[in-house]
Amino acid sequence: xxxxxxxxxxxxxxxxxxxxxxxxxxxxxxxxxxxxxxxxxxxxxxxxxxxxxxxxxxxxxxxxxxxxxxxxxxxxxxxxxxxxxxxxxxxxxxxxxxxxxxxxxxxxxxxxxxxxxxxxxxxxxxxxxxxxxxxxxxxxxxxxxxxxxxxxxxxxxxxxxxxxxxxxxxxxxxxxxxxxxxxxxxxxxxxxxxxxxxxxxxxxxxxxxxxxxxxxxxxxxxxxxxxxxxxxxxxxxxxxxxxxxxxxxxxxxxxxxxxxxxxx
Numbered sequence: 488x489x490x491x492x493x494x495x496x497x498x499x500x501x502x503x504x505x506x507x508x509x510x511x512x513x514x515x516x517x518x519x520x521x522x523x524x525x526x527x528x529x530x531x532x533x534x535x536x537x538x539x540x541x542x543x544x545x546x547x548x549x550x551x552x553x554x555x556x557x558x559x560x561x562x563x564x565x566x567x568x569x570x571x572x573x574x575x576x577x578x579x580x581x582x583x584x585x586x587x588x589x590x591x592x593x594x595x596x597x598x599x600x601x602x603x604x605x606x607x608x609x610x611x612x613x614x615x616x617x618x619x620x621x622x623x624x625x626x627x628x629x630x631x632x633x634x635x636x637x638x639x640x641x642x643x644x645x646x647x648x649x650x651x652x653x654x655x656x657x658x659x660x661x662x663x664x665x666x667x668x669x670x671x672x673x674x675x676x677x678x679x680x681x682x683x684x685x686x687x688x689x690x691x692x693x694x695x696x697x698x699x700x701x702x703x704x705x706x707x708x709x710x711x712x713x714x715x716x717x718x719x720x721x722x723x724x725x726x727x728x729x730x731x732x733x734x735x736x737x738x739x740x741x742x743x744x745x746x747x748x749x750x751x
Contacts, residue, residue, distance in 0.1 A: 494519075494520070494521070494581060494730065494731065494732065495519070495520035495521070496520060496521070496522065497521055497522070497579055497580070497581035497582075497633055498521065498522045498523070498524055498575050498579050498580045498581060498582075499512075499513070499516045499521045499522070499523055499524070499580070499581060499582045499583075499584065499730070500524045500525075500526065500571070500580055500582070500583050500584070500626075501513050501523070501524070501525050501526070501584045501586060502526050502558050502583070502584065502585050502586060502587050502618070502622060503526070503527060503528075503558065503585070503586040503587040503588060504523075504525035504526070504527055504584070504586055505525060505527035505528075505529045505533070505537045505553075506529075506533070506537070506691070506692055507586070507588070507689070507691035507692060507693055507719060508586050508641055508686060508689065508691065508719050508722045508723070509525070509527075509584065509586030510525075510537070510540060510719070511718075511719030511720055511722065511723040512584055512586070512719075512722065512723040512726045512727075513525055513540075513544065513551075514540065514543075514544055514723065515720070515723035515724060515726065515727050516582070516723075516726070516727060516730070517544035517545075517547045517549050517551065518544075518547050519727055520547070520548075520549060521549060521581065521582075521730075522549045522550040522551070522575070523544060523549060523550070523551045523552070524551075524552050524553070524554070524571060524575075525541075525551075525552075525553045525554070526553075526554045526556065526558045526567060527553065527554070527555060527558075528555065528556065528557055528558065529555055534555075537553075541553060552574065554567050554570075558587060558618060558622070559587075559589070559613065559614055559618055561621070564621060564622065564625055565625070568625050568626065568629050568631070571631065572629055572631065575631070577629075577630045577631065578630060578631070578632065578633045578634070579631065579633055580626060580631045580632050580633060580636060581633050581635075581636055581637065581730060582636065582637040582638070582639065582726075582730045583622060583623060583626060583632075583636070583637075583638050583639070584638075584639045584640075584641075584726060585618070585619045585622070585638070585639070585640040585641065585663075586641050587614055587615055587618055587619075588615070588693040589611070589614040589615065590611040590614065590615055590655055590656035590659055591603060591607040591608075591610065591611045591655045591656075592652045592653065592655070592656070592696060592697060592698065593607060593652065593655070594651065594652045594654075595654045603654055603655055607655055608654075608655050608658060611655040611656060611658070611659045612655070612658055612659045612662050614659070615656065615659035615660065615662075615663060616659045616660070616662035616663040616666055617662070617666065619638070619640050619663060619666055619667065619670070620666050620669075620670065623638055623670055623674065623679070623681075627674065627677055627679070632677065632679060634678055635678050635680070635732070635735055636678065636679050636680070637679075637680050637681075637682075637729060637730045637734075638667070638670055638674075638679055638680070638681040638682070639681075639682055639683070639684060639726055639729055639730075640663050640664075640667050640681075640682075640683050640684070641683070641684055641686055641722070642660045642663055642664050642683045642684070642685050642686075642741060643660055643685060643686060644685065644748075644749065645657045645660055646660035646661040646663070646664055646685075647661070650697070650699075650703070651698060651699060652697065652698045652699075653697060663683065664683050664741055667681045667682065667683050667739070667741075668681075668739045671738045671739030672739065675738075680734075680735065680737065680738045681738065681739065682729055682737060682738065682739065682740045682741070682742060683740070683741045683742065684722060684725055684726065684729070684741075684742050684744050685741050685742065685743045685744065685745065685749070686717055686721075686722045686744055686745065687707065687711070687716065687717030687721075687743070687744065687745025687746060687748045687749075688703055688704055688707035688716055688717060688745075688748065689716060689717045689718065689719060689721075689722065690704060690716055691719065704716060707748055710748060710751040711745070711746050711747060711748050711751075712746060712747040712750075712751070713746045713747070715746070717744065717745050717746060717748070721744055721746070722744050725742065725744040729742070
């Protein structure tokens, strides 16, 4: 087992970390002493806010770098891995966090509008599930992971519950959980732990894109034992805990972080 000092000064790489759960996670880990690399795909209209957040993270005395590129493009991924090796060196990435939210929200059935196609399903699953394996495999081959590294992906109750116009994303989340379990098993020889965090209903930009999200938020508040939504900071705190040395025996799990939403 590594010491806690080995955690401080190591790198966390967040895929999709320019807003929402990913950004909150980056901010938490930076505050706790980890260097941060964010791979994101952001519009110019939101870049100013993200760049300000990066400046604030640097005030913690850590390094913060970002790649505004397509995390789903194989050539771009290879380029990021190569540049990251030059910047941080081998065996320095303590955690890889998957927060990619790029799914199709068309319905399965509609008498008037368009519905999900086979291609819609495939693109969503590739973006929100298979890409996790692509990045883990690329990092492992490049020897970027530090000993006892942690891979963490964000899932939702939609992986097992049916929500309207969430069909493609639901399939992707179920696949993400399955891929995470397989990573936990098959990357064990190189000492990687892999887990999913099942975040509760969180008022993020991604949630607001889901049709009926206002109703989802109302129902979540009603059933939550504490009467509130999950905050991005709640999820970021859980990521931090799973990255600590004391969590080294948690592997292949789906951890609810919802204040008890799932028990009602």
